[in-house]
Amino acid sequence: MRKIALTAAAAALLTAGLQAPAWAAAPDAPTDITIAWADSENIKLTWADDGLANAVYWQLPGGDEVKYVDLSSTHTNEVLIPASALAPSKDHVKLIVKSANPDGESPSAPSPEFDTLVPATPVLQDANLAANLSTQMKWAQAATTDGTPNDPLDNPAYEGVEISALRYDGTSDSLGHWDTSTTSATVAPQPRPTTLTLSSTSPWGKAKGAKTVKLGTLTAGMTVPASALYSSRLAIKSWLFMHSTGSIVERASGIPVELQARAKSTDAWKTWGRYSGNTTAAFDTGIASLGNRQYRLWVPARKVVSSNIIFLTPAASTGAKSSKTLVKIVSGGFNPTVTRPGARWTFSLKVLPAVTVRGTWQYWNWDTNTWYSDGKIQITKGSYYYRSDPDSELGTIRLRVVVPTVVVNGLTVNANTSPGYNQTVR
Numbered sequence: 001m002r003k004i005a006l007t008a009a010a011a012a013l014l015t016a017g018l019q020a021p022a023w024a025a026a027p028d029a030p031t032d033i034t035i036a037w038a039d040s041e042n043i044k045l046t047w048a049d050d051g052l053a054n055a056v057y058w059q060l061p062g063g064d065e066v067k068y069v070d071l072s073s074t075h076t077n078e079v080l081i082p083a084s085a086l087a088p089s090k091d092h093v094k095l096i097v098k099s100a101n102p103d104g105e106s107p108s109a110p111s112p113e114f115d116t117l118v119p120a121t122p123v124l125q126d127a128n129l130a131a132n133l134s135t136q137m138k139w140a141q142a143a144t145t146d147g148t149p150n151d152p153l154d155n156p157a158y159e160g161v162e163i164s165a166l167r168y169d170g171t172s173d174s175l176g177h178w179d180t181s182t183t184s185a186t187v188a189p190q191p192r193p194t195t196l197t198l199s200s201t202s203p204w205g206k207a208k209g210a211k212t213v214k215l216g217t218l219t220a221g222m223t224v225p226a227s228a229l230y231s232s233r234l235a236i237k238s239w240l241f242m243h244s245t246g247s248i249v250e251r252a253s254g255i256p257v258e259l260q261a262r263a264k265s266t267d268a269w270k271t272w273g274r275y276s277g278n279t280t281a282a283f284d285t286g287i288a289s290l291g292n293r294q295y296r297l298w299v300p301a302r303k304v305v306s307s308n309i310i311f312l313t314p315a316a317s318t319g320a321k322s323s324k325t326l327v328k329i330v331s332g333g334f335n336p337t338v339t340r341p342g343a344r345w346t347f348s349l350k351v352l353p354a355v356t357v358r359g360t361w362q363y364w365n366w367d368t369n370t371w372y373s374d375g376k377i378q379i380t381k382g383s384y385y386y387r388s389d390p391d392s393e394l395g396t397i398r399l400r401v402v403v404p405t406v407v408v409n410g411l412t413v414n415a416n417t418s419p420g421y422n423q424t425v426r
Helices: 002-019
Strands: 031-037 042-048 053-059 065-071 078-082 094-101 123-129 135-140 160-167 172-178 184-187 194-202 205-215 217-223 227-229 237-243 255-262 270-277 293-299 302-305 309-313 321-326 328-335 346-352 357-365 370-379 383-387 395-403 406-408 411-413 421-425
Touching (some): 135 205, 172 184, 346 370, 370 383, 370 395
Parallel strands (some): 205 309
Antiparallel strands (some): 042 078, 293 321
Protein backbone atom coordinates (compact mmCIF):
# COMPACT_ATOMS: atom_id res chain seq x y z
CA MET A 1 0.00 0.00 0.00
CA ARG A 2 2.84 2.30 0.67
CA LYS A 3 4.16 1.62 -2.81
CA ILE A 4 0.82 2.29 -4.33
CA ALA A 5 0.62 5.50 -2.36
CA LEU A 6 4.04 6.54 -3.54
CA THR A 7 3.07 5.81 -7.10
CA ALA A 8 -0.03 7.88 -6.78
CA ALA A 9 1.96 10.65 -5.26
CA ALA A 10 4.48 10.42 -8.06
CA ALA A 11 1.67 10.48 -10.59
CA ALA A 12 0.24 13.54 -8.91
CA LEU A 13 3.61 15.26 -9.08
CA LEU A 14 3.95 14.28 -12.72
CA THR A 15 0.55 15.74 -13.51
CA ALA A 16 1.42 18.96 -11.68
CA GLY A 17 4.66 19.13 -13.55
CA LEU A 18 2.88 19.07 -16.85
CA GLN A 19 0.90 22.13 -15.80
CA ALA A 20 3.80 24.08 -14.30
CA PRO A 21 7.30 22.70 -14.73
CA ALA A 22 9.47 23.06 -11.67
CA TRP A 23 11.98 25.18 -13.58
CA ALA A 24 9.34 27.73 -14.85
CA ALA A 25 9.03 31.05 -12.90
CA ALA A 26 7.55 34.57 -13.17
CA PRO A 27 9.97 37.06 -14.76
CA ASP A 28 12.17 39.45 -12.88
CA ALA A 29 10.81 42.91 -12.11
CA PRO A 30 11.78 45.71 -14.52
CA THR A 31 14.51 48.12 -13.47
CA ASP A 32 15.44 51.76 -14.05
CA ILE A 33 11.92 53.09 -13.61
CA THR A 34 11.75 56.80 -14.53
CA ILE A 35 8.93 59.29 -14.82
CA ALA A 36 8.98 62.75 -16.39
CA TRP A 37 6.68 65.12 -18.22
CA ALA A 38 6.53 64.51 -21.96
CA ASP A 39 4.50 67.70 -22.30
CA SER A 40 1.99 69.65 -20.23
CA GLU A 41 -0.57 66.85 -20.43
CA ASN A 42 1.28 63.52 -20.54
CA ILE A 43 3.67 61.63 -18.27
CA LYS A 44 6.45 59.60 -19.86
CA LEU A 45 7.13 56.35 -18.02
CA THR A 46 10.25 54.33 -18.98
CA TRP A 47 11.92 51.14 -17.70
CA ALA A 48 14.38 48.40 -18.58
CA ASP A 49 13.69 44.65 -18.85
CA ASP A 50 14.55 41.63 -21.00
CA GLY A 51 12.22 42.46 -23.86
CA LEU A 52 9.15 40.99 -22.21
CA ALA A 53 5.56 42.08 -22.29
CA ASN A 54 4.60 44.55 -19.58
CA ALA A 55 1.67 45.68 -17.50
CA VAL A 56 1.42 49.25 -16.18
CA TYR A 57 -0.48 50.06 -12.99
CA TRP A 58 -1.01 53.08 -10.77
CA GLN A 59 -1.60 53.06 -7.05
CA LEU A 60 -2.80 55.46 -4.38
CA PRO A 61 -1.55 55.25 -0.78
CA GLY A 62 -3.08 52.21 0.89
CA GLY A 63 -5.02 51.36 -2.26
CA ASP A 64 -5.01 48.52 -4.74
CA GLU A 65 -2.92 48.51 -7.85
CA VAL A 66 -5.12 49.69 -10.70
CA LYS A 67 -4.13 48.43 -14.13
CA TYR A 68 -3.73 51.10 -16.75
CA VAL A 69 -2.52 49.15 -19.80
CA ASP A 70 -0.98 45.87 -21.03
CA LEU A 71 1.90 46.14 -23.49
CA SER A 72 3.21 43.45 -25.83
CA SER A 73 6.81 42.34 -25.88
CA THR A 74 7.32 44.23 -29.12
CA HIS A 75 6.34 47.51 -27.51
CA THR A 76 9.12 49.88 -26.54
CA ASN A 77 9.88 50.21 -22.85
CA GLU A 78 8.05 53.47 -22.47
CA VAL A 79 4.48 54.70 -22.43
CA LEU A 80 2.71 58.05 -22.30
CA ILE A 81 0.07 58.33 -19.59
CA PRO A 82 -2.32 61.30 -19.71
CA ALA A 83 -2.42 63.17 -16.43
CA SER A 84 -6.19 63.07 -16.70
CA ALA A 85 -6.06 59.27 -16.31
CA LEU A 86 -4.86 59.59 -12.70
CA ALA A 87 -6.89 60.61 -9.67
CA PRO A 88 -6.48 64.36 -9.04
CA SER A 89 -5.58 66.04 -5.74
CA LYS A 90 -3.77 63.03 -4.30
CA ASP A 91 -0.40 62.67 -2.64
CA HIS A 92 2.11 59.78 -2.65
CA VAL A 93 0.91 58.39 -5.98
CA LYS A 94 3.10 55.96 -7.86
CA LEU A 95 3.20 54.17 -11.20
CA ILE A 96 4.09 50.50 -11.30
CA VAL A 97 5.57 48.42 -14.10
CA LYS A 98 5.55 44.61 -14.18
CA SER A 99 7.08 42.29 -16.71
CA ALA A 100 4.87 39.45 -17.89
CA ASN A 101 5.32 36.05 -19.50
CA PRO A 102 3.01 33.02 -19.79
CA ASP A 103 3.87 32.07 -16.24
CA GLY A 104 2.69 35.33 -14.72
CA GLU A 105 3.76 38.84 -13.81
CA SER A 106 6.88 39.94 -12.08
CA PRO A 107 6.95 41.71 -8.74
CA SER A 108 6.03 45.38 -8.83
CA ALA A 109 8.62 47.91 -9.92
CA PRO A 110 7.33 51.26 -8.60
CA SER A 111 8.21 54.72 -9.79
CA PRO A 112 9.17 57.42 -7.32
CA GLU A 113 6.14 58.73 -5.49
CA PHE A 114 4.60 61.94 -6.75
CA ASP A 115 1.56 64.11 -6.16
CA THR A 116 -1.35 65.02 -8.42
CA LEU A 117 -2.19 68.22 -6.57
CA VAL A 118 -3.80 71.29 -8.09
CA PRO A 119 -2.35 74.52 -6.60
CA ALA A 120 -4.52 76.31 -4.07
CA THR A 121 -7.37 78.35 -5.52
CA PRO A 122 -6.38 82.00 -6.11
CA VAL A 123 -8.46 84.55 -4.22
CA LEU A 124 -9.16 87.80 -6.07
CA GLN A 125 -8.14 90.79 -3.94
CA ASP A 126 -8.76 93.78 -6.21
CA ALA A 127 -9.31 94.87 -9.79
CA ASN A 128 -9.20 98.27 -11.48
CA LEU A 129 -9.53 99.72 -14.95
CA ALA A 130 -6.53 101.54 -16.36
CA ALA A 131 -6.81 104.60 -18.58
CA ASN A 132 -6.36 102.45 -21.68
CA LEU A 133 -9.19 100.13 -20.46
CA SER A 134 -6.86 97.27 -19.57
CA THR A 135 -7.76 95.54 -16.30
CA GLN A 136 -5.30 95.37 -13.42
CA MET A 137 -5.94 92.34 -11.18
CA LYS A 138 -4.44 91.33 -7.83
CA TRP A 139 -4.88 88.05 -5.99
CA ALA A 140 -3.54 85.94 -3.14
CA GLN A 141 -2.78 82.24 -3.22
CA ALA A 142 -2.08 79.96 -0.29
CA ALA A 143 0.80 77.51 -0.41
CA THR A 144 -0.08 73.91 -1.25
CA THR A 145 0.94 71.23 1.27
CA ASP A 146 2.96 68.73 -0.74
CA GLY A 147 3.90 65.41 0.89
CA THR A 148 6.33 64.61 -1.89
CA PRO A 149 8.28 67.84 -2.37
CA ASN A 150 10.56 68.02 -5.40
CA ASP A 151 9.23 64.82 -6.88
CA PRO A 152 10.07 64.17 -10.58
CA LEU A 153 6.76 65.63 -11.71
CA ASP A 154 6.97 68.87 -9.73
CA ASN A 155 7.41 71.32 -12.60
CA PRO A 156 6.59 75.02 -12.02
CA ALA A 157 6.35 75.49 -15.78
CA TYR A 158 3.14 73.47 -15.77
CA GLU A 159 1.59 75.04 -12.68
CA GLY A 160 0.24 78.51 -12.12
CA VAL A 161 -2.72 80.85 -12.38
CA GLU A 162 -4.90 81.24 -15.44
CA ILE A 163 -7.14 84.21 -16.23
CA SER A 164 -10.04 83.28 -18.45
CA ALA A 165 -12.70 85.44 -20.09
CA LEU A 166 -16.33 84.36 -20.31
CA ARG A 167 -18.01 86.20 -23.16
CA TYR A 168 -21.64 87.31 -23.18
CA ASP A 169 -22.37 84.69 -25.88
CA GLY A 170 -21.22 81.89 -23.58
CA THR A 171 -17.82 81.29 -25.17
CA SER A 172 -14.65 81.32 -23.10
CA ASP A 173 -11.06 82.36 -23.85
CA SER A 174 -7.83 81.92 -21.92
CA LEU A 175 -6.08 85.26 -21.52
CA GLY A 176 -2.81 83.84 -20.23
CA HIS A 177 -1.01 81.89 -17.51
CA TRP A 178 1.19 83.17 -14.68
CA ASP A 179 3.41 81.14 -12.36
CA THR A 180 2.39 80.51 -8.76
CA SER A 181 4.75 83.19 -7.44
CA THR A 182 2.84 85.90 -9.34
CA THR A 183 0.10 87.79 -7.51
CA SER A 184 -0.92 90.40 -10.08
CA ALA A 185 -1.40 90.80 -13.79
CA THR A 186 -2.72 93.28 -16.34
CA VAL A 187 -5.22 92.03 -18.89
CA ALA A 188 -5.49 93.74 -22.26
CA PRO A 189 -8.73 95.63 -23.07
CA GLN A 190 -11.59 93.22 -23.65
CA PRO A 191 -14.86 93.35 -25.58
CA ARG A 192 -17.75 94.03 -23.22
CA PRO A 193 -19.52 92.61 -21.40
CA THR A 194 -16.99 89.99 -20.27
CA THR A 195 -16.43 88.16 -16.98
CA LEU A 196 -12.83 87.49 -15.86
CA THR A 197 -12.15 84.45 -13.70
CA LEU A 198 -9.02 83.30 -11.85
CA SER A 199 -8.14 79.60 -11.68
CA SER A 200 -5.16 77.68 -10.39
CA THR A 201 -3.96 75.18 -12.98
CA SER A 202 -1.76 72.14 -13.24
CA PRO A 203 -1.79 69.12 -15.55
CA TRP A 204 -4.03 67.50 -12.95
CA GLY A 205 -6.85 70.03 -13.26
CA LYS A 206 -8.13 73.48 -12.33
CA ALA A 207 -9.45 75.18 -9.20
CA LYS A 208 -11.69 78.07 -10.14
CA GLY A 209 -11.88 81.10 -7.86
CA ALA A 210 -15.27 82.18 -6.55
CA LYS A 211 -14.78 85.93 -6.97
CA THR A 212 -14.91 87.34 -10.49
CA VAL A 213 -14.41 90.61 -12.33
CA LYS A 214 -17.28 91.75 -14.50
CA LEU A 215 -16.35 94.17 -17.28
CA GLY A 216 -19.63 95.84 -18.12
CA THR A 217 -20.96 98.65 -20.23
CA LEU A 218 -22.70 101.81 -19.08
CA THR A 219 -24.24 103.91 -21.83
CA ALA A 220 -25.96 107.25 -21.45
CA GLY A 221 -28.60 109.27 -23.26
CA MET A 222 -30.18 112.70 -22.81
CA THR A 223 -32.71 115.14 -24.22
CA VAL A 224 -31.94 118.87 -24.23
CA PRO A 225 -34.58 121.54 -25.00
CA ALA A 226 -33.74 123.57 -28.09
CA SER A 227 -33.99 126.83 -26.14
CA ALA A 228 -34.78 128.40 -22.78
CA LEU A 229 -35.03 131.85 -21.25
CA TYR A 230 -32.02 133.30 -19.49
CA SER A 231 -31.68 132.04 -15.88
CA SER A 232 -34.59 129.64 -16.32
CA ARG A 233 -34.00 125.98 -15.69
CA LEU A 234 -33.08 124.05 -18.82
CA ALA A 235 -35.10 120.87 -18.40
CA ILE A 236 -32.51 118.28 -19.44
CA LYS A 237 -33.58 114.66 -18.97
CA SER A 238 -31.04 111.82 -18.88
CA TRP A 239 -31.05 108.03 -18.71
CA LEU A 240 -28.57 105.18 -18.30
CA PHE A 241 -28.31 101.59 -19.51
CA MET A 242 -25.92 99.16 -17.81
CA HIS A 243 -25.04 95.63 -18.93
CA SER A 244 -22.88 93.04 -17.21
CA THR A 245 -24.01 90.01 -19.20
CA GLY A 246 -25.85 89.68 -22.49
CA SER A 247 -28.76 91.99 -23.21
CA ILE A 248 -30.13 92.19 -19.67
CA VAL A 249 -30.17 95.74 -18.31
CA GLU A 250 -28.86 95.83 -14.76
CA ARG A 251 -31.02 97.65 -12.21
CA ALA A 252 -28.89 100.14 -10.32
CA SER A 253 -29.25 103.50 -8.64
CA GLY A 254 -26.97 106.08 -7.04
CA ILE A 255 -24.76 106.22 -10.14
CA PRO A 256 -22.71 109.45 -10.16
CA VAL A 257 -23.11 111.44 -13.38
CA GLU A 258 -21.98 114.90 -14.44
CA LEU A 259 -23.59 117.46 -16.71
CA GLN A 260 -20.88 119.15 -18.75
CA ALA A 261 -21.13 122.19 -20.99
CA ARG A 262 -19.03 124.32 -23.33
CA ALA A 263 -19.62 127.48 -25.36
CA LYS A 264 -18.36 126.03 -28.64
CA SER A 265 -16.95 122.81 -29.99
CA THR A 266 -13.34 123.98 -29.70
CA ASP A 267 -13.66 124.64 -25.95
CA ALA A 268 -12.90 122.13 -23.24
CA TRP A 269 -15.82 120.54 -21.42
CA LYS A 270 -16.54 121.88 -17.95
CA THR A 271 -18.68 120.22 -15.29
CA TRP A 272 -21.64 122.37 -14.22
CA GLY A 273 -23.74 119.89 -12.30
CA ARG A 274 -23.43 116.56 -10.48
CA TYR A 275 -26.36 114.21 -10.09
CA SER A 276 -27.31 110.73 -8.96
CA GLY A 277 -28.51 108.59 -11.85
CA ASN A 278 -30.24 105.23 -12.19
CA THR A 279 -30.98 102.64 -14.85
CA THR A 280 -34.68 102.25 -14.15
CA ALA A 281 -36.14 105.57 -15.33
CA ALA A 282 -35.22 108.92 -16.86
CA PHE A 283 -33.93 111.42 -14.31
CA ASP A 284 -33.56 115.18 -14.16
CA THR A 285 -30.20 116.76 -14.92
CA GLY A 286 -31.46 120.31 -15.44
CA ILE A 287 -29.39 123.44 -15.07
CA ALA A 288 -29.87 127.21 -15.39
CA SER A 289 -29.74 128.41 -18.98
CA LEU A 290 -27.02 131.06 -18.97
CA GLY A 291 -26.13 131.29 -22.64
CA ASN A 292 -25.84 129.33 -25.85
CA ARG A 293 -23.98 126.14 -25.03
CA GLN A 294 -23.38 122.52 -25.92
CA TYR A 295 -24.16 119.91 -23.30
CA ARG A 296 -23.28 116.29 -22.65
CA LEU A 297 -23.80 113.81 -19.85
CA TRP A 298 -20.53 112.40 -18.54
CA VAL A 299 -20.46 109.15 -16.56
CA PRO A 300 -17.14 108.60 -14.75
CA ALA A 301 -15.57 105.16 -14.65
CA ARG A 302 -17.34 103.09 -12.02
CA LYS A 303 -16.27 100.36 -9.61
CA VAL A 304 -18.68 98.42 -7.43
CA VAL A 305 -17.39 95.72 -5.08
CA SER A 306 -19.58 92.99 -3.57
CA SER A 307 -18.77 89.70 -1.87
CA ASN A 308 -18.11 87.74 -5.07
CA ILE A 309 -17.96 90.36 -7.82
CA ILE A 310 -15.94 93.42 -8.73
CA PHE A 311 -17.99 95.24 -11.37
CA LEU A 312 -16.07 97.70 -13.56
CA THR A 313 -17.45 100.04 -16.19
CA PRO A 314 -15.40 102.58 -18.14
CA ALA A 315 -16.25 106.24 -18.44
CA ALA A 316 -18.99 107.06 -20.93
CA SER A 317 -20.73 110.12 -22.32
CA THR A 318 -23.45 111.21 -24.66
CA GLY A 319 -22.78 113.19 -27.80
CA ALA A 320 -22.89 116.98 -27.69
CA LYS A 321 -26.37 118.55 -27.80
CA SER A 322 -26.91 122.29 -28.33
CA SER A 323 -29.38 124.69 -26.73
CA LYS A 324 -29.94 128.42 -27.21
CA THR A 325 -30.61 130.94 -24.45
CA LEU A 326 -32.99 133.84 -25.04
CA VAL A 327 -33.11 137.17 -23.20
CA LYS A 328 -35.75 136.83 -20.52
CA ILE A 329 -38.47 139.49 -20.35
CA VAL A 330 -39.11 139.57 -16.62
CA SER A 331 -41.85 142.20 -16.57
CA GLY A 332 -43.11 145.20 -18.50
CA GLY A 333 -46.06 147.35 -19.48
CA PHE A 334 -48.03 150.53 -18.88
CA ASN A 335 -49.38 151.78 -15.58
CA PRO A 336 -52.22 152.48 -15.66
CA THR A 337 -53.23 150.64 -18.79
CA VAL A 338 -56.40 152.78 -19.10
CA THR A 339 -56.48 156.49 -18.20
CA ARG A 340 -58.32 159.74 -18.88
CA PRO A 341 -57.14 162.68 -20.96
CA GLY A 342 -54.60 164.85 -19.17
CA ALA A 343 -53.36 162.05 -16.94
CA ARG A 344 -49.82 160.70 -16.77
CA TRP A 345 -48.81 157.12 -17.28
CA THR A 346 -45.58 155.17 -16.90
CA PHE A 347 -43.91 152.44 -18.92
CA SER A 348 -41.38 150.03 -17.42
CA LEU A 349 -39.40 147.00 -18.55
CA LYS A 350 -37.14 144.53 -16.76
CA VAL A 351 -34.99 141.95 -18.53
CA LEU A 352 -32.37 139.34 -17.73
CA PRO A 353 -29.45 139.30 -18.01
CA ALA A 354 -29.28 142.67 -16.27
CA VAL A 355 -27.10 144.28 -18.92
CA THR A 356 -26.93 147.81 -20.30
CA VAL A 357 -27.98 147.74 -23.91
CA ARG A 358 -30.00 149.68 -26.48
CA GLY A 359 -33.22 147.99 -27.48
CA THR A 360 -35.67 148.88 -30.24
CA TRP A 361 -39.19 150.30 -29.86
CA GLN A 362 -41.81 148.67 -32.04
CA TYR A 363 -45.34 150.05 -32.49
CA TRP A 364 -48.41 148.27 -33.72
CA ASN A 365 -50.08 149.71 -36.81
CA TRP A 366 -53.77 149.11 -36.34
CA ASP A 367 -54.46 149.85 -39.99
CA THR A 368 -51.99 147.38 -41.47
CA ASN A 369 -51.85 145.02 -38.49
CA THR A 370 -48.07 145.04 -38.50
CA TRP A 371 -45.25 146.03 -36.17
CA TYR A 372 -42.84 148.74 -37.20
CA SER A 373 -39.68 149.99 -35.52
CA ASP A 374 -39.59 153.53 -34.18
CA GLY A 375 -36.39 154.46 -32.39
CA LYS A 376 -34.25 153.05 -29.61
CA ILE A 377 -34.75 152.42 -25.93
CA GLN A 378 -31.90 152.61 -23.45
CA ILE A 379 -32.01 149.66 -21.05
CA THR A 380 -29.68 150.17 -18.11
CA LYS A 381 -28.66 147.20 -15.97
CA GLY A 382 -31.66 145.32 -17.23
CA SER A 383 -34.25 148.06 -16.50
CA TYR A 384 -36.10 150.81 -18.33
CA TYR A 385 -38.56 153.35 -16.87
CA TYR A 386 -40.46 156.20 -18.55
CA ARG A 387 -43.01 158.66 -17.13
CA SER A 388 -45.15 160.52 -19.68
CA ASP A 389 -46.30 164.09 -19.80
CA PRO A 390 -50.02 164.63 -19.44
CA ASP A 391 -51.53 162.71 -22.36
CA SER A 392 -54.69 164.03 -24.03
CA GLU A 393 -54.55 161.99 -27.26
CA LEU A 394 -57.50 159.61 -27.25
CA GLY A 395 -57.17 156.05 -28.39
CA THR A 396 -55.09 152.97 -27.78
CA ILE A 397 -51.45 152.50 -28.49
CA ARG A 398 -49.66 149.17 -28.46
CA LEU A 399 -45.92 148.73 -28.28
CA ARG A 400 -43.23 146.17 -27.55
CA VAL A 401 -39.46 146.16 -27.15
CA VAL A 402 -36.87 144.09 -29.01
CA VAL A 403 -33.87 143.36 -26.76
CA PRO A 404 -30.79 142.57 -28.90
CA THR A 405 -28.36 139.69 -28.61
CA VAL A 406 -25.81 140.18 -25.84
CA VAL A 407 -22.73 138.38 -24.56
CA VAL A 408 -22.49 137.66 -20.85
CA ASN A 409 -19.49 135.95 -19.26
CA GLY A 410 -18.38 134.82 -22.68
CA LEU A 411 -21.75 133.23 -23.53
CA THR A 412 -24.12 134.49 -26.17
CA VAL A 413 -27.71 135.26 -25.12
CA ASN A 414 -30.00 135.58 -28.11
CA ALA A 415 -32.29 138.52 -28.80
CA ASN A 416 -35.88 138.35 -27.62
CA THR A 417 -39.00 140.46 -28.04
CA SER A 418 -41.34 141.47 -25.26
CA PRO A 419 -45.09 140.90 -25.48
CA GLY A 420 -47.16 143.74 -26.89
CA TYR A 421 -48.36 146.20 -24.19
CA ASN A 422 -51.54 148.32 -24.61
CA GLN A 423 -52.26 151.76 -23.17
CA THR A 424 -55.65 153.48 -23.68
CA VAL A 425 -56.67 157.10 -23.15
CA ARG A 426 -60.45 157.63 -23.19
